[in-house]
Amino acid sequence: MSSLETARLRDALVAIVGAEGVLSSPADLSVYECDGYTLERAQPDIVVLPRSTREVAAVVRLAWDAGVPFVPRGAGTGLSGGCLPLEAKLMIGLSRMRQIRAIDVPNRRLVAEAGVVNAAVSRAVRSHGLQYVPDPSSQSACTIGGNIAENSGGPHTLKYGVTTNHLLGVELVLPDGAVVELGDAIEHTLGYDLTGVVCGAEGTVGIVTAATLRLEPMPAAVTTLLSIHETVADATAAVSDVIAAGIVPAALEMMDRTIVEAVEAAFGFGFPTDAGAVLIIEVDGPAAGLAALTAAVTEICRNHRARSVRVAADDAERAALWKSRKRAFGAVGRLAPNYCTQDGVVPRTRLPEILAEIECIGARHRLRIGNVFHAGDGNIHPILLYDERDEGEVARVIAAGREILAACVRLGGSVTGEHGIGVEKMQELGLIFGPDDLAVMRQVRAVFDPDSRANPGKIFPTSGGCVERRRPARQAAL
């Protein structure tokens, strides 16, 4: 946008949302130059923060009439550059749409606006014995709108499913400003499942302003185990055996030594820092069968040379264990000035192979790589440590990331399990889909967004000109 266009647009936006809802000073905008994927940065020209669906619709309509594309943003915790303002310089932030519109306890439904923080949903219904299951590790910051756009997962999605499995309907502002309701509160789809299409579309079909979510009762009983192994190979073998034994734990997470060291230094839970890997395994269900299940899991871990298998004694210990796991990414900051979290998936039986491969790739590129991930789903998160002042190292991080994803595909997996394609993996999408597959996806996008106004330049490689991308300048604030 030219500075004149920007000024005009800003005035029109102020008329809709008020002066405090429009940011355009360099200092204000710098906060919005990247999300949790910090290898690339770009500043928007304007950030607008509407407070209601009506305001979102008016803002989008204005952009439509002005021929200006836009990029939606929730909390900016995304890890694939989904809300990087590259081709769209108008950013629409949903952080001020924080109302929980309705809680229906008997029917276990909740209607949340897009900017509601994930953890706030469960908090709002806890006193009724209910919860919202998808629990990304970023849940204290990330928004429901961002979760829907990325179809986010979390430790407890192994047994209970990811965001899309708990989403019944959305209120969507289309790129021309029209507001449509997709789905409703009823457990049945009338017509095409467009709610299911919007979920995971990374903001490329419009802006989600509100969502109808399904709540679940808290499990009758829960046991959380910590199994400590000498090697990653032993721990992964235990994971495979648990799944193969027909046990579906509520969660099955792994942290390797690098991560355990960082987490222990940060939180002092009491993890042994000399262990090769630890598993956090949670089983839940009716109280009657839980003891047998716990015993079965314990035996499998012991069969894989667990140094010890410890059951969390009480809720406090259980909470401390989960806190350590969920804040692991943050703790990694202690190990290196910068880090890049990768996200790939393999069939669960191929976990040992991919972890061995990651080790080789790390050695080849002289990089330190930690692993903390959703082992039960085969969803790996290698964390590549680096120092952004070292250009050569940055290049090696990018190359190693690509090799890890290619290895996932070779083993029958995918290039992203929960963090999305964003700008990071547009090239990698071609490893799993051919031109016709992508063409059909683009057609589906065009049904919602014929002119590519919503978050252009994401997911699908654009034919348009190259965008100048800045090298990292500093670690993003999370």
Next chain:
Amino acid sequence: MSVDLASALTRLIGDGVETAIAAREAYAIGSVTPSVVATPGDCEALRACVSVVGDAGAALIPLGYGAHRALGHEPRRYDVALVCAALASIRDYTPADMTVTVEAGLTVAALQEVLAREGQWLPLDPPCPAETTIGGLVAADLGGPLCGSQGRVRDFVIGLGAVMADGRLIRAGGKVVKNVAGYDLMKLLTGSLGTLAVLTEVTLKVRPRPAVTRCLVFELADADAGIESASALAAIGLDALAMTVVAEGGAGGRARLVVLLAGVDADVAAARRCLEEHVAGVVLDVSADEVAAHAVIAPIRDFVRTTAGDVVVQIVALPDAAGRVASVLAGEATRMQFDARSGRTVAAFATTDPARLIERVAARAATHGAHVVLERWPLVLAGEVEVWRPLPASLALMRRMKTELDPRATLAPGRFVGGI
């Protein structure tokens, strides 16, 4: 046109083409009979068939064994019954990955048999599984008594292959349980009733088969007593695989509560104690093993396709309204089945005035904000009834989806919601 089309298809798939009246009538939908039945032997042949039909400006309907073809509006045009049943192989199955990739023409029953050998299952139970293909299960979004506890088709499909209306063979998703690469076309095609693409291959999540499965049947005073019991059990969170109230013979008729329990021995025993404590009814039957348990539930599962009746409807409501909907329907229905947890009621009616009955039922459902699916109605009403109600608020967007992906209206034209 149809002669040309038949010979063009014959050039592709030889004796996979049938034009005899008996063969064609076997795939009639309402009063519409296709002029050709084409049964391609493999995926490439199927792709070529779709291409040829599309280029000829004709229309096809993808089918498995046709077991569920009564669902949906009469087609606006129906030249070719494209039978996918010959694509019936298992493409990939590593039990320890808990996923399976199959061709769309494999039957649900055949898949369950293969999975059972590994102690696994697909916890979806469409009516008539021996004649229901995986493609049909997904395209028609079928479910049964298990869906109250196990979820719906959309929760299990993680990847697919499909032929688009113009003959492009595409894939979406993959073979891993967690995957957000690209758009979720699995959701788009699940329940699309063959109007957007022809499914050729589906990858599904599977689950371990429960160690023990038992079925308990309680005889209850009447339908309302059953509905009340089931709603109460749902509210306290009874851990049951299935829980269906079956009421027959209208207001004064008999009612049963059929419950499928599963898990390890201790779970089943605990759930059973809970049931016996809460349900004031006589225990009619306690199946001794898994096979017997599933045999009890089978007619309930198949009911929507096998029942006699002039009109059959399925109504889905929010849990707190579902019981009231079921209670009203039970008064008039020859047989009614109610699932408190999924909020689903299926009811069959004998009536001399089907049009009025349908309107009355739909109006009642509407007062509770429920969804209505007309599963069966007399032929005379074809073209006059709306199969799905209410019409979705986003119907215009859905029409755009159809036009974008199938501009020549090759695939099952007119069959879907709002005549899409």
